[in-house]
Amino acid sequence: MSGFQIRDAGPADTLALSEALVEAANWNSNRIEPRVNVLSHPVRSRYVAGWPRPGDGGLVAETPEGEVIGAAWYRLMSADRPGFGYVTAGVPELTLGVRPMWRARGVGRALLQGLLRKAAESGHARISLSVEHGNFAQRLYRSEGFTVLSSGETSDVMVRSLN
Template sequence: MPSSFRIRPAAQADGAFLGDMVVEAANWRQGGQRPRHEVIGHPEYHRYITGWMRPGDAGVIALDAQEQPIGAAWYRILPRTDPGFGYVATGVPELIVGVRPIWRAHGVGRALLQRLCEIARSQGHARISLSVERGNYAQTLYRTEGFAVTQAGHGRDTMVKRLR
């Protein structure tokens, strides 16, 4: 059973791990796992990690007791010309959360999400957005952390949290 973890700021060197976490986020369902190269190579996912860490990017990494990365949450400010799944407006950061399966339902995602929202607020952002596929158990987490559905799409919802 997973034990304790800690959270540290994400660095430029964490780009490859963020790629792993995009794969975890995309493969939230049991079974039906999409291979890493397929997820990372897909433009809809690639935009979340390419060129990490750009101006405006921010993130946090969860580490286990052995200092191994177990989860991440980060955001990017994507342009209207290349929006992400959860794009709502120019200048609104869009976040992504990924946690290794063995660490899910142990508070890692919630801790990462809370810390990232604190960072976004401290950087002057009024809102933060995300996209979640319908049926993903993380929807409950997002709702309890103050996110509300603002747009319903094809099998996924865009959720926004007001930060101030």
């Protein structure tokens, strides 16, 4: 881990998580969605609204100067208000976003590994996520033990055991 540090996400990190959500949504540089559209999307907004809620867990990556360069967090969703990677009650959904200039430099992997530990320590048996087809992050998720549970027209729902 060079040039950045990882810390727990707290109540003051709503903006950092929102920015990471925008980065995650805009992984494809050929298809950039405006920030306001990402954050007002009826499903995407569920990932950060009211941060932190009981049961939420998150990490923030930042430079030694305190510049936020990425974040990863999990949140429990419900069947009546699911996220894109919803599996079932009690399985949190993971979101990860890293600023483009920091991608492929170990930030995403460090955030992911730390968040998986945090989720396991919180007593979760599994964790899920949704990743669009073609997103290079899918290789990271596979390398960290995620498998495809279901595949849709544009994305896959992946899960990983935390035991």
